[in-house]
Amino acid sequence: MRIAVDAMGGDFGPRTTVRGVAQALAANAEYSATLFGPSDVLYPFLEALPASLRDARERMSLVHAEHVVGDDVRPSRVLRAPDTSSMHQCLLALSDGRAQACVSGGHTGALMALARHYIGMSAGLERPAISAAIPSERDGRCYMLDLGANVDSPPRNLAQFARMGAAMASIVDGLACPRVALLNVGVEPGRGERRVRDVDALLRSSPSSGFDYVGFVEGDAIFSGKVDVVVCDGAVGNVVLKSSEGLARMLGQRLQQTFEHSWRTRLVSLLARPALSRFREELDPVRYNGASFLGLAGTVVKSHGGADARGFSFAVRRAALEASQRLPERLSEWLVGE
Amino acid sequence: MRIAVDAMGGDFGPRTTVRGVAQALAANAEYSATLFGPSDVLYPFLEALPASLRDARERMSLVHAEHVVGDDVRPSRVLRAPDTSSMHQCLLALSDGRAQACVSGGHTGALMALARHYIGMSAGLERPAISAAIPSERDGRCYMLDLGANVDSPPRNLAQFARMGAAMASIVDGLACPRVALLNVGVEPGRGERRVRDVDALLRSSPSSGFDYVGFVEGDAIFSGKVDVVVCDGAVGNVVLKSSEGLARMLGQRLQQTFEHSWRTRLVSLLARPALSRFREELDPVRYNGASFLGLAGTVVKSHGGADARGFSFAVRRAALEASQRLPERLSEWLVGE
Structure with missing residues (x-):
């Protein structure tokens, strides 16, 4: 190799x-x-x-x-x-x-x-997609795609991305029947942009034995551990990925500020350092570094x-x-x- | 009142x-x-x-x-x-x-x-937008809209949302010249979906004296404190908001897990409790609770x-x-x- x-x-x-x-x-x-x-x-x-x-x-x-x-x-x-x-x-x-x-x-x-x-x-x-494993609750992870290889993807391609994500979870992680979802503004049928509803219809009309299409999920599902693959257009995926990076950075800075607030918390911060660095390590995006061009x-x-x-x-x-x-x-x- | x-x-x-x-x-x-x-x-x-x-x-x-x-x-x-x-x-x-x-x-x-x-x-x-103040670095905040009042908004409406956000930052927070940006997959001109490029062209073709249109920003700018207003379609804004909630919840859970990992960190956790609750309080979404229907x-x-x-x-x-x-x-x- x-x-x-x-x-x-x-x-x-x-x-x-x-x-x-x-x-x-x-x-x-x-x-x-x-x-x-x-x-x-x-x-x-x-x-x-x-x-x-x-x-x-x-x-x-x-x-x-x-x-x-x-x-x-x-x-x-x-x-x-x-x-x-x-x-x-x-x-x-x-x-x-x-x-x-x-x-x-x-x-x-x-x-x-x-x-x-x-x-x-x-x-x-037809088209490549960029996919990455996102850390989720209960030490899980979720493949998200497309993270920006395409914008304005037609429904046909987004449906194919759903199958590609399922195949990756199955082949690389050995999941028997990955749970695959479409990112949307609500979970009820008929919600969201026309394109997302068209992709939903495509995935429902050609059921697959290799994965479990669970329908729409909202943004919090990416991190909740409830699904294995989340599919969206590259314009949305890229914005979600970058905003998550920004939020994690801001939270990290504020956590540090909090501990540096006074001599008392600075002392606690010294004691807490091992726990905090384990925390940072576990969430470190580098552990999940590597976006795959599928x-x-x-x-x-x-x-x-x-x-x-x-x-x-x-x-x-x-x-x-x-x-x-x-x-x-x-x-x-x-x-x-x- | x-x-x-x-x-x-x-x-x-x-x-x-x-x-x-x-x-x-x-x-x-x-x-x-x-x-x-x-x-x-x-x-x-x-x-x-x-x-x-x-x-x-x-x-x-x-x-x-x-x-x-x-x-x-x-x-x-x-x-x-x-x-x-x-x-x-x-x-x-x-x-x-x-x-x-x-x-x-x-x-x-x-x-x-x-x-x-x-x-x-x-x-x-023409159309209402949902807007909320998002906490950002250096204790700042950023108004984000639309968070889901509309999906598939035409460029004309998104350009109006930019002006509405600027007006809110100016009227409510007294900002002299709010910095307004469009959320996109990249900052270079010509990047992104056709619709976003059309909104950019609209905002550039009719300059406003009331705010500073800074062009495209990526997702991390929402939390970086570099801009005062970030504009996007409701389908994107809703997904970003919900995914941010999910990420913050996951990080909070993992932080707690980290401190409960051993008796030593449990002890430190007791000592760190005041600092950690101040941290949670500062980032508490309730402090920013209240989405305005503009x-x-x-x-x-x-x-x-x-x-x-x-x-x-x-x-x-x-x-x-x-x-x-x-x-x-x-x-x-x-x-x-x-």
């Missing part, structure tokens, strides 16, 4: 990607990785890896890629740019079989445009731009897990076989 | 509404209230008010309303129901001038349908169905504040005068 990594993507570039890859490889001796980027930039980071990651280091190789796709790139332009960037090169490695999965923390739109160009769609699937003919995972090394390692592990389960092929079989 | 209150709305009915009204009245000697509901049900709750609220009690009167609008009502049917419900009656009191504002914790769709029927729209405004010719505020007495008192105070500022009339003047 070799993973192609865009070592230059994300807010921190090789400072986090090189160590993150090493940490992921250290967790599984069967993984190896190829890092793409300017070799004179990457090499010192590889050399600086601590002795504890020496074994993982042995399974990491470098391939020189001169350029970096900037965060201000236009997805429509990235296809016309020379293919010498680290993002281009790692997708090329996936497309010609030198790697089984690809991870990047770079610009989402550019990565999606290049992935569609080099990897293409799985047979029978529907492509190969495994491509987007790491959050702000992820640290540990976060990046989760994205690498997610990519390796999906590729080892042959998710792209089985997703296509699952959907076509219905 | 007399406020008409649907004392039967919300998950807890008069158990929370009666005391909530009394608390709001205790905070301002110029407020009085009329409570609508079955008098034999309400009377014992009024009698049970503690001595500390005796003065407020003097400014509360009861008007008998036989029926209650259930939470399973269809908004389209509520108009054909007899007007003997507490929700009907308190809106009638507002429409015929017996009260200056109306508060209910009942079914949002039913309340909106009845409010449009009895109160009507302000001159020059665009109507009168002040109608929806209290969260799950609000406790304190939460309900905030909704009552919000209604009194908006009515004392003559928000409906000035909103209409602000928009027509542009």
